[in-house]
Amino acid sequence: MSDPGPVPAAAQGRPRASIRVDLRAIADMIEPGTRVLDIGCGDGALLDWLAHEKGVDARGIEISQQGVNACVAQGLSVVQGDADTDLKDYPTGGFDYAILSQTLQATWDPKAVLGELVRIARRAIVSFPNFGVWHVRLKLLTTGRMPVTDSLSAQWYETPNIHLCTIDDFVGLCGALGVTIESATVLDAAGRPKGLKAPGRLANLLGEQGLFVLTRRA
């Protein structure tokens, strides 16, 4: 295991661009100086913020080559890879946090991915769109067609989101996997915490996104 090492003073002084509200909600859960793996890190916004604001040893996996190149070109440690196939290589407990932000619903095998997350990290932080939110339910009920929303904007035949679930579904999977839910919150459309108790009926009805912190059952 390599240690995160000191954050260079020059880096600490450099002002960071602000990050998306939902990413900020995740970033706030991360202890400074820890080891973090962000799976599906996109353009590296969260990694960059964590590395420079919290002195985190930040690593990423991203499926799009364009995203990877952008990350590495800004000095981030990111590999081209796939959550479905490439998590198995990582050693057990090698990270303090594994982050899967808005990616679970796009994996082939969410169950296996979730299992890998809690294996490679002490804590897994998972966020996903809630397909049980009231207006999605209402759309399906009233139109009889697959709902298209702001956060799920693609038609059913072209969406990358092949494994959508509700917050209650996710809680059920955690139970089936024997994964402990350490904390759970729901976010509004803008990614702000909604202050609802989750899991719970209201959370499943009103939350646009679920944000869960998971650990392996001891």
Next chain:
Amino acid sequence: MLRLNPNRSGPETLSANPRIAAVDTTAPDFPGRRLEIPASAPLRLESGVELGPVTVAYQTYGTLNADKSNAILVCHALTGDQFVADTHPITGKPGWWETIVGPGKLLDTDRYFILCANVLGGCMGTSGPKDANPATGKPYGLDFPVITVGDMVRAQARLVDHLGIDKLFCVIGGSMGGMQVLEWASAYPERVFAAVPVATSYRHSAQNIAFHEVGRQAIMADPDWRGGAYQLAGTSPHRGLAVARMAAHITYLSETALHRKFGRRLQNRAQLSYGFDADFQVESYLRHQGSTFVDRFDANSYLYITRAMDYFDLQAEHGGVLAEAFTGTKTRFCVVSFTSDWLFPTSESRALVHALNAAAANVSFVEIVSDKGHDAFLLDEPEFHSVLGGFLNGAAEHRGLKFR
């Protein structure tokens, strides 16, 4: 195989002053610097042979800073040499990596101290088969011991010792240079802050060994090779070496690149000759590549260096588990491959990355879209250069390197 001993103390350590080697009496007098490793402290090769004296010819660019933390070791490929950013003393062409090495360039000589040594077994000043065997006073020929990538790195480590550099900021190289990078990172992890293996692999594939064997057989089938003793016979197996180069050169390109460059266009003629002249431009190009190569490269060196690449297998050296080669490493890696490289395809880099992940290494991995084949690493590839620049800047930040 003997494993390298990374211990730098004791009899391995050399005195501080470089001396111009007197060993190499047959070679042309190349410019540049020389380290002479005395017979009293020979290189212990993986084959078990002790080799000494050994000359290491090298070039440097830029200035080593006060705490010797800004050194970048560039490792050259099979037919490369130490003239990374100098006019080549034989061909008169620009240095082979002048696209990225120089003042204000990616490997900025205003910031970094760039070091490149001709590999052991080479023919540009470092001890190789064309040099005089001190035991006989005659060229080694096939009496030169078979060397490995590990041996090349071990010779470089002596040079790095000699320059008083404890930890290299970065070791970078493509193709066989990338093999040396991996060997460095595995054998001397505490001496490599960042490693950039480009268009390479942790082991030479069966297909690549096969191509090398074609090249070697071409050389050895040339009657002028004389069992490797062509220098004594006053001959030169230039035809065999040229064929070896022609075959190898095809593997450095891609079908797309060949097609774009030459297609089926005819060379200086309007129609087919119905003979065996170089009708096609691609034939003419290959013949040119072959004939110019023999002016600057030694046939026996080609045999020895291709053999070293064939023998390279970091996975086998670590009990079949590649991750074991990097256990506990703190080196920052940036692995780069190119989409059209069929000599060292992306799948090899990906396997390396998986092993590095398993070792919990700090690794970046990019595959660059290019249709230029294996040689893409030497060419102007903006995406590659932007990624490399970002990685080096990030690493420099973590190393605490300050630039004016």
